[in-house]
Amino acid sequence: MSLSPPLKRLLLATLCSFGLSALPGPLNAQELASDPEKRTVMMVLDGSNSMWGQIDGEAKISIAKTTMTDLIRDWDFSTPMGLMMYGHRRKDDCNDIEIISTPGFGDRQTFIQKVQSVSPRGKTPIAASLGLAAVSTGAFTGKKVDIVLVSDGLETCQRNPCQEVQVIKQLNVNFRAHVIGFDVNDVEFEQLQCIATSTGGQFFRANNAQELKEAITNTVAVVTDDGAGNTSAGQGNDSSPVPTQEDPSTLLYGKLCETCDRLKPLDVNWNVLKDGIQHHAGLGVIYPEDTHQFASGSYDVTARLFNSTAVAKGKIEIGEDGQQIGALNLNAGSITTFALVSEDDKQVAETALYKFYPVVNGEVGSEIASAFNNQGAPAETWLNAGRYKVTVSVGGNVTDSTEIELAAGEQVEHTFDLRSGTVAPKVFLNAGAKQEVNFGFLTLFPEGSGNKVLIGNYGNEKTVKPGRYDLEVVMGSTLGRVEKRFPIEVKPGDQVTGPFVMDAVLFTYNVTRQDGGAVKGVTLLSEREDKSGFVKTGFAWGNPKGTGIAKPGRHKLQIGNDAPLEVFELILGEKPNITIEVQ
Incomplete structure (x- = not known):
């Protein structure tokens, strides 16, 4: 053809x-x-x-x-x-x-x-x-x-x-x-x-x-139609075994390590060359009616364990009886991964994603394999022997990594401890406030680390690993900004809600001009803690009125490039309205 x-x-x-x-x-x-x-x-x-x-x-x-x-x-x-x-x-x-x-x-x-x-x-x-x-x-x-x-x-x-x-x-x-x-x-x-x-x-x-x-x-x-309208469907029973077809003429074998037993012929996919010409491609079972029979001699092969990334190249020898002598060493093993997510022993994640990266001479290479827990089932990954960096992610939030040395023939288990808690902050302006603040931006900083775990806008819940963190709350308004850090500890299974009190004051402002002209810019100046002067803490361009936020204490407003106006004081628990008319 x-x-x-x-x-x-x-x-x-x-x-x-x-x-x-x-x-x-x-x-x-x-x-x-x-x-x-x-x-x-x-x-x-x-x-x-x-x-x-x-x-x-x-x-x-x-x-x-x-x-x-x-x-x-x-x-x-x-x-x-x-x-x-x-x-x-x-x-x-x-x-x-x-x-x-x-x-x-x-x-x-x-x-x-x-x-x-x-x-x-x-x-x-x-x-x-x-x-x-x-x-x-x-x-x-x-x-x-x-x-x-x-x-x-x-x-x-x-x-x-x-x-x-x-x-x-x-x-x-x-x-x-x-x-x-x-x-x-x-x-x-x-x-x-x-x-x-x-x-x-x-x-x-x-x-x-x-x-x-x-x-x-x-x-x-x-x-199952035999061509005469007769079918063999529906004639089986639970106990009757599946009859085998004619015995294979040749079985090809691999093994995980030099001293390991042979693997099953159906466990390995083969690509076999004889004198540089394709001879057999497929599983390690060859039947008498197949055209690619194996004569005695040496064959170059590439073998893949299951559908994994564990691949080996080498030679196999076929004896006078048409059977393989020995078995090809695939030099491979497996890593079974779990991720603990609760205090219950071996309570693994419903879904967890694992990725595998080869480590050669201390250098981490590109990802070569991945595995997935589904409904808590273990994830088994077959790899060639070597050192690997393994990362895990649960829900995209809780992550961890480790390095594992895998020897040929080994079946290694590794459990990541991702038992987690949640952070769902309740934020208040001051100790006497009864209503939560519904605006702001939240960030978690692990204790002793410059890294950060973003939470996002107020109202979001974040799943994180147990440990000590600094929770940074940033509140900004039309005019002004207040930020404060709170030390917290997250424990497995717990939810951290606070309350977190900002010790901040909201105020409204309204600036007009006597001549009815536009107010192009309003600057908020706040007194330094050491009383050595005032520093800029907010600016609103083109917003002559709105809501401001600041810490309690003495403050001034500056309109455009004019001199700062008189000092006003913000007191916790109050929400003053500052009305100013300028020439």
Whole structure:
């Protein structure tokens, strides 16, 4: 088959998304025409953050879990089925795609447990998921393959899923993609429908739990049809295991450290070269019918642990029996992060964002990975061995960082202590005032630090780490400004409200000219604490009347460039009205 340059580029982009750079092996007319007896089915479930949306008071993900569980429980695995999910582990990560099981592996209960554990949090990489589903099911070898996508929205990773499946369809006429659009609008409907119609697949639109169940049932009938109107749907049971397909001809293995045990073949994505030519790209399971069989010898490889940033390059040796000798050392480990937010032991944050930065020779590099707690679940991040700076943020306000040395084969846990309190100041002009001040600007300064934690305008509440702070309150009016600092202590779980008394006086002023001319500027002069003279504490341009604020004591007004006027005194608890007429 001859592909046009645009289609070749698109296919290359699909495979490179997973560290792959070519087809699993060369295709010829005979292979493309192959027609295995059984169709292979891959279910792809949307685990992106939008699945928290509700229908009739129930989260869409909850409805999908129930429906998918029923499907798996009833499935007759004489038709091989696999399961993929996306967007369910990390926020803002277009590579967050997980193969739960390739078709023919695992057992029914494991499928169900994995579906039930999904906690939506991320993006919607539909195109990349379809590409990986095609690779993992052997769709590029001419097999009969059906991919069933359940999604509630549009692609969010700048790819075109409709073009993606069109490329696969041109390579394999036996490939179909079916789509169930769950609670989608018209724009989403058009994009998702294109995926199905471009491949001869079925599209179903479901707007509630019952319609989703019916759509799943109808889709299953299509993918299990043997061509004579007979289906294998609905003949499974909870206890019957998923039958495996023919034993693999080769299994590729990685390990976390030199002395560690081998990892499972499905835990690692491989890119294998033989004499500089692409030989295999994908998971470490190769079957007898696959074109890219492994002869004895040495192969150059790049291996990626799961979909993480833990990547290793090296060589593997295949023995005379076609099996790998030893395992590739990925030199990697994992860091599991928690963030304590209350006095209760291990009460972790509902949502916490972690970022990882390599530290080399004391220099901190760019961010290479991120992880996310969702609903208190731990965040596990796989990385190559080394030193990392790890930062954490809860709600964008409470932050912390540390450095962790990760050795190969280690699984390190680190708990950030972000137990916090809140600051919600109640501010009063003076000790006798009964009404709070409703204007001003607030700033927190950690004790002994020049850094500051901005709160903003009065009335805002701020979540902060426990500790001692200076709370600075700045009050400004048309004329004048008063600021004062208050030492405070924030304790875990407590809210600091005050009261905070400013010892300030509000006054009104009204300046006019005898000739009716404009008053261009009014300056407030306040007496120094040591009584050595007066200093400027406020200026109002073009405001001959308004409200002023100042500390109690002696003050003067200066109009324009004229000499200062007579002294007036401000007394706590009073609100004088100063009326002046000038020549």
